[in-house]
Structures are given as C-alpha cells and as structure tokens.
Amino acid sequence: MFTTLISAIAFGVVLASVIAIASMGFTIQFGLTNMLNLSYGGVMTASAFVAYLLVSHGVSAWYGLIVGGLAGSLMTLVLGRFVLRPYARRGAKLFEMMMVTLGLALVLDYGLQALSHDNIYQFTVLQSSPIHLGPIVITPTQVILAGLGLVVFVGLELLLRLTRIGKALRATAAEPTLARSCGIRTGRVVIVTWLLSGFLCGLAGVVYIINSQSVGYSTGELFLPLVIAAALLGGAGSPKGAVVSALLMGIVTQVVAAFGQPAYSTVAGFAVLVIVLLARPGVVAGSQGAEAQVTL
Amino acid sequence: MGAWEFYITTLVVYFAIDVLSAFSLNLQFGFGGIINLSFIVFQAIGAYVAAAVTLGPDTGQNAFQTYIWGASLPFPLPLVLATVAGAALSLVVGLFGLRRMRKDYQAAVLLIVSLIAWEVAKSDVHLFNGSNGVTGIGRPLGTTLPLSSLGYQWVYVVWTLAICIAVYALVRWLSSSPWGRALRAMRDQEDATISLGINVTALRLQVFVIGGAIAGLSGGLLVEYIGAWSPGAWGYAETFVVFTAMFVGGIRNYKGVILGTLLVPIIFLELPRFLPPIGYPGLIDSVEWIVIGLMWMGSLYWRPQGLLPEKRNMVFPGEFGSVTGGGSKAGFSLASLLRKGQG
C-alpha cells in the first residue's frame, strides 16, 4: 500500500517532468496569444515520429531529442505563420481560433494516422536495468528525464529573465498593445515565441515516448489535456506555475493509475482540466473585450 | 436489385438520423451559439439506453457482454427512454459546463466531456460492455411485423423519415418563435440580451437540453436499426462531421442543413466504400478525416454562408406578418388597420 503510493509518486515525478516541459512550451505560447492551441498535441506527436524515424535509422536518441525539438520549432512556426496568422488577420475571435486549431489537430492526427498506418511502434531506446531505491524501482533513464525537466525549467527562466528577447517576450505577453507602443517589435517576439514553444513541444514529444516506450498517432492528443491543465493552472505565461502544477498533475494521475483502473488515470487528468477551466474565471463571454481578437 | 435497394434504404435511414443530429446541433450552435463539441455523447447515451432496455436482462447466457439495467421494453419505449436519457445527460453536463465563461474554454470543457465519457464507456465493462460494446439488439417490432427483411427496410425508412419530419416541424417552430429570437440574441450579444431581462443561463440550458433530447432520440433510432453500439462508433471526432455538414450546407437554414447532411456524412463519407482499396486498410478512413478537418478549417476561414445561406427575415412597410421568420404570409398592414380604426 505504502510502497505502491511511494512508487506511484516517483513515477508521477517522472511524468510531471514530461508534462512540465510540454506545458512550459504551451504556457509561453498561451501567455502571448491567449489562445487555446489544440494542435499542440499533434505537433508533439509529429516531432516524436521524427525522432522515432531517426533513432530507428541508427541515430542516437540524444540527437533524437534535439532534432525532435527542432522539428517542433519548425512545424509550430510554419503552422503559426501560414495557418493561424491568416485567421487572426481576418479578425477571428478567440473561440474561432480555438476551433481552427481543433481542425488543425484533426488534420495532423489523421495525417499521422495515415502515415503511420495506424500502428503503434515500440520505442525502447535508452532503456537500462532498473535501480532500486528503497521501495522505488526506477530506471536511470527516468531519473535523467526527471532531471531534464529541471534543466529546461532553469534554462527557460534564465532566458526569460536575463536576455533582451526574453524580457520583450514577457512584456508582450503581459500587455501586447503597451509593448508595441514601447517600441518592442511584437512581430519578432511572436516568431521567437513560436520557435521556443515549438522546441519545448517537440522535446516533450520525444521525452514522452522515451518514457512510455511507444509512439502512435494519438500519443500527443491524449496527453494534451494534462498539458493544458498544467499551463492554465499555473497561470498563463508562467513557467514556474507550469512546473508546479505539472508536478501536481503527474502525481495525481499516477496515483489514480496505481490504485484505480489505469484508464482512469487519463480520466483523472481530463477531469482536472475541466475543473481548472470551470474554476478559472478568465474573461467572461460577451462582456467588454472578452471576444478580443488575437495578436499574432 | 435487392442488394441495391437494401443499400439505398440503409442510406436513407442513415440520412434521416444524421439530419436529426444536424437539427440538434443547428439549434444549439446555429441559434444558441453553444459550441457543443460533446454532441456525440448525447447520441451515444441515447443509443446505449435504447440498447440496454431492449436487450433484456443480462442473464449471463450472452456471456460475452455485460450491461446495466437490462429490460425488454416494448416498441416505442426504448426510443422514449433514449430521448429522456439524452435530455437528462445534457441537463447534467449543462448544469456545470454551461456557466458563463470564455467561449473557447466552454468549448474545451465540452470537448473534454466527450473524451471523458468515451474513456469511461470504453474501460468500464460493467456499464455497456466496455470497448466491445453491446450487440444483438433486436429491431423494433422486428418479430411481430409479417415482413421480409427488405419490406422491413422500407418500414424503417418511413418511420425514421416520419420522425425526422416531426422533429423538423418542432425545431423550426421553436427557432422561429420569440424564444428562438432570444437564442439568437444571446448568441450575438450576451450582455445586451441579459439587459433585456432574459435569463441567459436558463435559456442556454433549455436549448442544450432540447438539443440533447433530439440527439438521444437519434441515437436510439440508430441503434435499433444497426443492432449494435460500441465506443468505436462515437469518437469525439464524429461531432466534427455534424458541424462540417452544417457549415457546408448553410447554418441556420434548414434546407441548407439538410443539404449539408446529404453531402458530407452521406455522399462524402459513404461513397468511398465503392472505391477499390488503396494503401493499407485504414487509409481511406484517415484521408476522410483529414478532409473533414480541412473542410472545417476552410469554412472557418472563408466564413461561408454555406451553399444555402440563412434567409433574412424581411419586413416591408405596412406588412408585419413575417416577423417571426416562419415565412407565413398572413401579414396585415398598418394602413388597413388604421382605416378600420377610423371606420
């Protein structure tokens, strides 16, 4: 009983690292655009497949991580520039943008389904013999993945706080119009945001499949609610918030999985998102400025 | 010939059921502005309930499936219960999911409701037999009617079309009533609608429940026809098909909605069955979904009025008969009124 709990928490921390990387990416994007980008999961899966292909051709999984991240950057930038921005230019409201990203998610997912022949592929790289830490049985890879989450978090915080572009990014997320009138070139900030957020998205995709040891077309989509929940719970644009709530989400879902049916861990994750969405007042529909248009 | 007749009648039944779905969503989204991304759940609950109250008690003889309830109710009752179940579930979902909030958050909540319901139904075998679903549901009056299977097909065609027409009359009447106008007002400008004294929370819940009832009914009709129901039939993406049909045909125009249903779920999704198999077995399916996604995005981009745009409710000086949009020409003019007043 107690051991189950302890090891569930340990697995939760590993999962939390994956969620955290993904939701840090999501939150900087969401902080800037205020838009629920539901195609994020599709990009995650696509990047994971890129890494899978590389690794299955003999490339080291470590390069896979980097290339997966770059693939995520590229896809996010292209989709943001050439798919999402035209809608924003047409004055799409926030909810319309969400619907667009939903359609995009459908296209990405089923595109991947077609390309992957609807199969689930084993991805057993970086697996090594487990180590025993008291009641916890954990692999060195999992420890490394948990550490990676921490590294990404620290790196992102430093980037946002110390570099010019990071400061511009934070300013734009907080007050887009004000930032523009202060001479920040928001266009460039948007591009950097897409790249950065896409990198984290792709990276998270690869980390996710290293941890779960398999990849299929719906990998990212099932994981996305957890990511969004962590991002919203932590507050838009706050990596620290995303990490803390990712820890919460990771542990909750793993504990539910350990004590209930495994399927209910997914449900628990979904339920947390529903609660977060309902509890966050956000901007109320219909009131002034609520149907605000997106800055892209 | 017989095979063709069978196929065509089957398509007509599907068409009628899809039109019901589109009516439901058109009322909720087209008029009420609710982005109901969990639509398919309400169809599914209708189907499951109709199945469970038709199948009879779970005796264990059908050892391969387990389900709750298990009654064998006579003909119209399963459908009635399916409708009630659709309404009841929408009431529950609506009570927590339709509170005033950002529209995109609301849509996301409903989408996740769809995912949760699906996961639960799939993994809990005690509800409706988990991912294998329920099968062997008898057709209504299937044994009492002295009919060949083709004859029965035609009876079912008439039956579903009759229901479809009745629901059409209902939704059309509702949407052209002052209540329907209040719905449109709420969709356009919620704050202004509230400041007319209209309780939008109640209004939204009402249209959600009515739509849910129609969805439940459509599910019941579907399961009584195909005789089986499982999570494979109601993935969250099925909701997009109905939305896309509405967008393509013309939202808020009933003829458009019907046309869109004919084009998207029937012609576009059924025709590929005649294509020779291409690639791996599931390829056509995947491509269909990709195209649905593209159509969905395209219609959001070009914001088309659809093939048949919504009709403007015109009024002319001295003629107010068509205010309600019902198209009734029983107008009268202010001028004639005043003349009478003088005389």
Next chain:
Amino acid sequence: MVAELIESEDLKNIVTSPETNPAASKIMLTARDVVVSYGGVAAVDGVSFEVRAGEALGLIGPNGAGKSSMLAALGGQAKVGKGSIVLDGHEISHLAAYKRARLGLVRTFQTTSEFSDMTTFENLVTAGNGYLGARLSSVVFHHRLNSKADKQIAVRAWEMLERFDMTEKANTYGRELSGGQRRLVEIMRCLMASPKVLLLDEPMVGVAPHLVEKLVGDLKSIRDEGIAIVIVEHALEVVRALSDKVVVMSFGKKIADATYDEIVHDQAVQDAYLG
C-alpha cells in the same frame, strides 16, 4: 379577427404617449457609497447619487475615471463591493443583471452591442418581446396569445423605426450598419423594452453630427415621458443639453454633483480634467 384585436385599446395606448411627469417626481434610482473593485483596485470608490423619474443625470469624468464601472455596478455587470443601489424601492445591489432589467433598468454599452446577425427590425422585436415573450413555457403553452402579442410588438417596432428615421434599415443586419446606426438601434431597443431607468454609456460616439442633435431631442422627449436617464458622455454639449444635473468622477471618486453650469466653473473639476 387579429386586426380587431390590435385596433383595440393596446394600440391606442402605444400611439398616445403617457402624460408627462411633474418635475418633483419620485426617486427612481439611488446609488449610495457604491464601491467596485477589480482585483483589489477600486475603480469606483464610494460614489452616491440619485435620479428622479423624468430626470437625466450626466456622469462625466476623464478617461478611466470609473464611469463605465459605475454603470456596470448599476446594471449588474460588475459586482458591487460595498454600498447599496435602490431601484424604484427595491434594493438591487445583489440582484442578477437580468432581474434588474426585469425591474425596468435597461442599458447600452460602451462598445456597441447590437445583435449583429439579426436585422434591425428583429433587434427591436426581440427587445419588445422581452423576457416574458422569450419564455419557453409561453411559447409552448400560450402560442396563440404570443403570436398576437408579436404582431402588436411588430407595430410598435415599426413606429420606433419611423420615429428614428430608420425604416430603410429595417431589414439590415446589425453587422451591416454604421457605428452611429448601431447606437441608434441600441437606443431604440432600450425603448422597446419600456424602461423605467435608462443607462447610456457614450451613446453619441460615432453618431453623425446632425443625428446627435436629433438624438438629444429624442432623449429629451424620452426623459419627459417620465424615464430616468443616466448618461455617460464625453461630448459635453450633449450633457449640457440633456442633463438636469451632472456628477463628475475622477479616479473612482465623485468630485462634484451639481448642475452643468455650476460644474463648468468648479475648480476641482477643471483640475481633474486638466490632470
């Protein structure tokens, strides 16, 4: 049959306006020490005033003074932190917005809020139906009554269009109207709802100059019909022409409450405006 019904009492009541109210009429709306805060910052900080039936109150102040927030407190769009609001004898500060509207408090918004996918005529008819007509139960159970009422409302809506010279735009969707026309639609819609108190947030923004004059005249006649008006407006000539008294806000506080002529000479007010 229908025509006979319409021709009877109801129509006559609509056509002839009610007798104008005397100046010293009853108090319709009282705000006392109203506080509205957003996340700890008070946008409205203890503002009080009262408006009588047949009286117009101008609410002015520099940008960000809290005027719209004050209207939101009155209308129920913003939570009233402290203080009380009494509408025609009812304490309403904790009532939901739609319930306040049912008591006769109708408003426009700073951003135009016409029903964009409905025609002008439908905009008006929706307001005329109000909440009673829009009830599902009345649609279902009193269908015939309802359709009769609908026709009466249609007649009123047409009269409203004639009054504001908008008959040509009867079949135009809200989204197709110009900014000024949208404001007009909003005001007509408010009038269709037969208000006791009318709250207007910058109703003249975007309205063509020649229409402003006409609109002021119309608002005056509405006021003289016994409706209490609270108007937030940056165009001071409108405030002067219309308002019986003026409340000035600055940084959430009321800094003056007097007639227009007294206000313009008030030192505190000039300071507030000049910053």
